[in-house]
Amino acid sequence: MWAFVLFIAVTIVTYVIFYAIPANPARLACGQRATAECIKRAAHYLGTDRPLYVQYGKFFGRLMPVAGLGPNNFSPHFKTPNLGRSFTNRLTVNSVVLNAAPVTASLVFGGAVFWMLIALPVGILSALRPRSLLDRIAMVFVLVGISAHPVWIGLLLAYFLGFKAGVFPITGYCDFINPSGNCGGPVQWAYHLVLPWATFAFLFAALYVRMIRANVMEALGEDYVRTARAKGAPEWLVMRSHVLRNALLPVVTMLGMDIGIALGGAIFTESVFGLPGLGKTAIQAIENFDLPTTQGVVVFATLCIILLTLVVDLLYAWIDPRIRLT
Amino acid sequence: MALLEVTDLKTYFRTDDGVVRAVDGVSFSVDKGQTLGIVGESGSGKSVTCLTIMGLNPKRTAMSSGTAMWKGEDLLTATPKRLREIRGSEIAMIFQDPMTSLNPVHKIGAQLAEAMRLHEDVSKKTARARALELLKAVGIPRAERRLDDYPHQFSGGMRQRVMIAMSLINNPDLLIADEPTTALDVTTQAQILTLIEKLQEEFGSAVIMITHDLGVVAEIADDVVVMYAAEVAEKGGVEQIFKKPHHPYTWGLMGSLPRLDADVERLVQIQGQPPSMLRPPTGCRFHPRCPYVMPICKEVDPALAPVSDDPGHLQSCHLDEETKNREAAKLLAGMMAEAS
Known part of the structure; x- marks a missing residue:
């Protein structure tokens, strides 16, 4: 409602x-x-x-x-919901949005996987060894990640890894499913997205390292963790079944909401790497005063955020018995 | 041979402010099937003593010395693997706050079964049946249905029963109960104590009951250790401690029990605060709060020595026995007069 x-x-x-x-x-x-x-x-x-x-x-x-x-x-x-036609090129906004959406989705969800792959191990390890070398290095990384703008990080990555080292392509997008010419399929798709993912994931990885570290440390001090040890549970079981299970509950909520927010944050990354996603579409539309297209992107993004929030709520009820719907 | 023999146990914690001496040379023993009460104020080192025995102190900050001989094996030098085998199967522990001591995301039945399956190679079904048996033994109504409930669906008293059931699931030889009734309301407290006593008879476990409530100790303990500021102030059989207390701190504890006495408007309290264990007082640690303080108390820490006519009763106080006997008699006479 x-x-x-x-x-x-x-x-x-x-x-x-x-x-x-x-x-x-x-x-x-x-x-x-x-x-x-x-x-x-x-x-x-x-x-x-x-x-x-x-x-x-x-x-x-x-x-x-x-x-x-x-x-x-x-x-x-x-009837099928209709977003109207673009002011500038008379294409239906439906088709414009539907063409751009998979690009942004690839960026955002791939980026989310990327940042969780970084944040989970780093966060957990630095919680287990607070003040260790790893923990301190992670904290510097977190500080940089939170302070630096994605455009700057994106340009740096593109310059050093893309231009100087030539390891990864700097721009362009390859479709996951439909190969066109020599560009397409899952491998090319991922290969072209490595730099955008890294750029995009940096800020969130930093935030999540901090959050996961704090949550795990808090959970480690809980009474039920002591109970588990008093039962004679080995450390890996204590971590898996008692610490992480509880520490990662709030992370799931945050992840859902942040993926929604990240749809907006994708604008910068898409601009830097020239990805034809929703963010780039929106910027072009705004520059041309193309109201229906802008509105289309807004409508679509809003729907995505609302849906994600709903999914998170349901998921949360499923994994946390305390707020299970009766 | 005693089941558990703790000798000169010390546990220090490193903190940012310095080293905290949480336990400073504590000795006691527990025999098979006996109940030992450890009494003292908050922060006197009762809980840390037991956590040290269990090997549950944070490894990074805690340092321990002394010995804790469990059936002839020192728990302080045991390997982590051996400690894990002992924990939960030979020595089990119940904690103070049942609201936070159970994992909120796992079902009760699963948590009980986990405690059993960690030590015995049994099927899930067997463990579940055993869990049910224990839940019935601790008096949980409709136990069959409650196995699949989560901790938040239980009241505080019921959760403590679950904790007790979990601790007894492997028939431990020793049960350490760390203030098991503190977080519960008074009627529930009595039920839980009765339950522990009943189960102790049934299972034949020895019990270490940590509490700050002398009433609890009087009711269920065979032996009593009175702790003050990380040290043992007085130690002996329950009769000896209650009939002939020898330490001014014990008198203070007894004096601060609530009584049905019209003349007394406030509870008699022990003056002052427990000392900081970062910088414990010189000499006798109780001297800043002791009404009987003498010059020697500020200089020399009294050793734990047997009372002359009773070698099983140990105390650490510089006062001469005559004064102690007189004061103890006065205190008890006062209490008896009020009681009658």
Whole structure:
């Protein structure tokens, strides 16, 4: 329910911001030598000559999966939600978003796997040996990771590993499923994404090292961990069954929410490495005052975040018996 | 031979502020099937003593010396592997706070079964049956159904029963109960104590009961160790300690028991705070709080010495026996008068 309210709020805000910007998409559509006649026609064609609430109403009507609920005719039927057409190239926004989404998804989920692969062992080991050399090195890494901007890290990685060493490709994206020419398939896909993943994962890996370290240290001090040792449980069992099981509960929640946030953070990484993902699409759309495309990306990202939060809630209820739904 | 013989046990902790002497030369022994009560204020080193015996102190900060002979084998020098074999099967422990001592994400039955399967090569089914048997023995109603419940679905008293069931699942020779009733309400406390006594008879385990409640000790202990500031203040049979207490600290503990006495508006308390074990007082550690303090007390730490007419009763106080006998008699007479 709240998700729905949130969704409406987000889309309205996008509309209002666009309305407030002193730019005229219709004028842009007519090119450099725009005649008044052309602008008027274009504005009518794009729908920007209507009041804001009418534009929003039309957008919302297109988006709803159920149609035919007007006051005069009542013939409800399901239809595919439609995000309209781009102002600039008249492609349907649905197709634009659907083409860009897999790229961002590859980046974000691959990045999440990447950062967890770094954060889990480092976090756990530094919790087990606080103040050790490893712990101190990890803390420096965390500090750098939190302070440094992804664009900077991305450029550094691209320069040293991509340009100087030539180990990894600097730009481009290869489709996971459909090979086109010599570029495609899982291997090429992963190969092209290594640098973006590393860039993207750096900040989150840093945050997660800190969080996992704190959680594991806290769990190690719990009474039930002492109970487990008093039962005679060997250390690996104490860690696996009693410490980690409890310490990683909050990490699961955080992970779900952060993947949502990361969809937004992907903009920088996508720009640096020229990946044709949602972030890059959004930036291009904003530069061209292309409201439907921007709105499409916003709608899609909002839906993703809402869905992820829901999944996390359900998952949490499944793994933590204390908040299990009855 | 005693089941457990602890001699000159010391445990120090390294902290950022310096070395804390949590246990400083404690000796006692427990015989088969007997109950030893260890009494003292918070921070007197009772719990650390037992955690040291179990090898459960944090390895990075704790240093221990002395010996703890378990059936002729020193627990302090035993390998971690051997200690793990002993823990939970020969020596089991119950902790103070049942609310936090059970793992919130595992079912009760699984936690009980785990305790058994760690030490015996039995099937899950057998372990589960044994868990059920124990839950029934500790008086959990509808035990069959509760096996698959999680700790948060139990009340505090019930969780402590679960803890007891878990500790007894391997028929241990010694059960260490670290303030098992402190976190519970009064009626539940009595039930848990009765339960421990009953099960002790049934299973034949020896018990070390750590508590700050003299009433608990009087009720179930055979021998008593009174600890103050990481040292033994007085030690003896329960009769000796309660009929003829020899240390001003023991008198203080007895004096601070609540009584049904109309004349006394407040509980008599021992003046002052327990000392910091970073810098323990010179001489007798009780001297800053002792109403009978003498010049020698500030200089010389009294040794633990037997009472003249009773070699089994040890105490560490500079006061002459005549004064001690007189004061103890006065205290007891006062208590008897109120009781009648």
